[in-house]
Amino acid sequence: MNAFVVSLDAFHFIRPWWLLLVPIIGVVWWRVRRADRARDVPTDGIAPHLRAALTVGAASRRKLKAIDGAAVTLTLLAIGAAGPTWSRVPDPFVAQSAPVVIALxxxxxxxxSDVAPTRLERGKQKIRDLLKLRAGARTALVAYxxxxxxxVPMTEDPSVMNPYLEGLTPEVMPVEGDRAxxxxxLARxxxxxxxxxxxxxxxxxxxDPADVAALNESPTPLTVLSMLPEGVNDRGVDRLxxxxxxxxxxxxxxxxIDRTLNAAYRQAMLENVELPWExxxxxxxWPAALLILIWFRRGWTMRWAAVAALAIGLAGPGPARADGLADWFLTPDQQGWLAFRDRDFxxxxxxxxxxxxxxxxxxxxxxxxxxxxxxxxxxTADAxxxxGMAFIKSRSYREGVRAFEKTxxxxxxxxxxxxxxxxSREIVDYVERVREQSDTGEEQGIGADEIVFDNESNRGVETQMEASQDQGGGLMTTEQWMNTVDTRTGDFLRQRFAIEAAHTKTQEATQ
Structure with a gap:
């Protein structure tokens, strides 16, 4: 099911009673048009060419009339006032994309290298592009x-995934194979x-053809980005x-891919009765406004229709949105919402x-x-x-604890x-324990790109280490010493994957 089918299935009117005006408008249009056609000149005793010459406005009866434009305009406004909709108003505090697990x-x-620069590097580039397109959406990464x-588990921050994505090479995988x-x-x-x-x-x-059956039977929607060059096929992919x-x-x-993966998510959002219809x-x-402009032509003035159109317009939805003239029609908050909806935060x-x-x-x-x-x-609790989320993202973990307590x-x-x-409390406790252990010199075997200590409880002491003469002499603080540790992401992933694979093998042997 694609997004169009989902939207078509959800289409309805919020205020359907306004549609009762449509047949009324149709009846008025038919009566006016019928009365105009009834004014025919008698044909008895008059030659056809003389009749045509003596009849005023006969040709114009077959052309568009003011009543035609008025009927179309009023019909459009009546349908607009009925509130056509096919989607829910998005929740501003929830990402407007489905959570996705990327299996690389x-x-x-x-x-x-038949797909430049290599299939793997191009795949990584496509993953980065997808993360950028899905800004703010929850995404996880699985390597196999x-x-x-x-x-990387589910995260809304793509910057967290990029260094780990860069470190993925065949050398970090503990076992060769193709176990999709x-x-x-894991993704499920x-x-x-x-x-x-x-x-x-x-x-x-x-x-692997042996995995195709499991993928085909999966209730979770899945999509495959094929990294094969054009004209090259794979029998496993072809059977999917x-x-x-x-x-x-x-x-x-x-x-x-984004449209395909979001179809099921949109269907679930449509079923969320807590969200109002958009x-x-x-x-x-817009088309009604363009048709109203025709009424300024000579012979098209219909004041009663203008009054009716104004009445329907006032009773219908809010003012139309106009990019480029936003200040004329939209409040600053409305303009902000449009930018927010377009993910221009x-x-x-x-x-x-x-x-x-x-x-x-x-x-x-x-x-x-x-x-x-x-x-x-x-x-407010929302604020x-x-x-709290902003404190956690900026690594002020203890302030984050206080913010969530306030919430x-x-x-x-x-x-x-x-x-x-x-x-948040677990993070604060972990940071303080790491600080204590670093002060006692315990080996932890944990490498990190950056460590920020929030040690409000004063657990441990400030540690200084003597630098060698090659480093210019003087003293280094603990943070400076940690920054000299060079641990590549690939090395970290290789060790972690090897431990996980050995643990899984041990579990399988004991079962």
Whole structure:
């Protein structure tokens, strides 16, 4: 099922009683037109050519009349006032895309250069393009060869995934092979933890025929981005019943994948009765306005129709939207919502006046510190929750704990506040334990690109280490020493995947 079929199935009218005006308009139009045709000149005793010459306006009866334009205009306005709709009003606090798990095949065959620069590197580029297109949506990454591993769990921040994506090479995979079914199993486990339905995207050059049955029987929607060059086929991919999208030089493949994976999500959103229907009637105001302009022509003036059109227009949906003349028709908050809907969060933050919306737009734009300042003036649970997320994103974990506690004080039943509070407390405790262990010199075997300590409880002490003469002498703080550790993402993934594979093998042997 594609997005068009989903929208067509959901089409209805919010205020259907306005449609009762349509047959009334039709009856008035028919009576006016019939009366005009009835005024015929008698033909008895008059030659046809003389009759045609003596009849005034006979030819014009077959042309468009003012009543025709009025009837079409009033019909459009009546339909618009009825509120045609085929979608729900999107929830501003929820990403408007389905959660997706990307399963990347990382094998030696993906190193072939028949798709420049290589199949694997092109696949990584396509994944980055998809992350950019799905800005703010929840996405996870799974890598598979002979075994499957979760590289990055569900996240809304694509910057978290990029370094791990870069480190994926066939050398980091502990076992050679092509186990797409195992990757699908991991992907389904990740999607089972999400509140809304999602999909799986396989980025691969081939599929083992033994895995095709599992993929075809999967209830989870899935799509395959084929990394094979044009004209090259794979019997496993050819037997797949799921959509297969060939890789393209432009972003046409990525956009097609996004539409396919979002179809099930849109269907679930349509079934969410907590969201109101989005009124689409304003689109009909534009053709109606153009037809009204014709009434200024001589002979087309119909004041009664203008009054009726104005009455229907006032009773129908809000003012039409006009890009380029937005200041004439839209408030700043309406302009901000349009930018927010188009995922231009920076522009939305500039347009919004409402502090809650402006703070949330700043948060989605990655300007966490600014979002915290803007939201600080509000005393609502929504503002405190967004502040908590902004604190966590900016690594101020203890402040995040306080923000989520404030959210629960304002609204004890606020969705996900309790879960986020628990996770934030675990992060603070972990950071402080790492600080204590680093002070005692314990080996942890944990490498990181950057460590930010939030040690408000003063657990541990400030540690300094003597630098060698080659480093210019003097003392280094603990943070400076940690920054000298060079750990590549690929090395980290190789070790983690090997441990996971050994653990899985041990479990299978004991069963």
């Amino acid at each position: 095949k990382v094998t030696a065959s993906m190193e072939d 060869a002979g075994t499957a591993h979760i590289v 079914a195992d990757a699908l199993r 486990d990740l999607l089972a933890q999400e509140e809304s339905p999602g999909g799986v995207l396989f980025v691969a050059d081939a599929l 019943s799921a959509p297969v999208v060939p890789v393209t030089p432009d972003d046409a493949d990525i956009r097609r 009124d689409r009637g304003y689109w009909l105001a 920076g522009l939305a933050a500039e347009r919004f006046v409402d502090p809650l919306w402006r703070g949330y737009a700043l948060y989605r734009a990655g300007k966490y510190e600014e979002a915290i300042v803007v939201l600080d003036r509000l005393e 405190a929750f967004i502040q 629960l004080r304002r609204d004890p039943d606020y969705p996900h506040a309790a879960e986020n509070l628990e996770v």
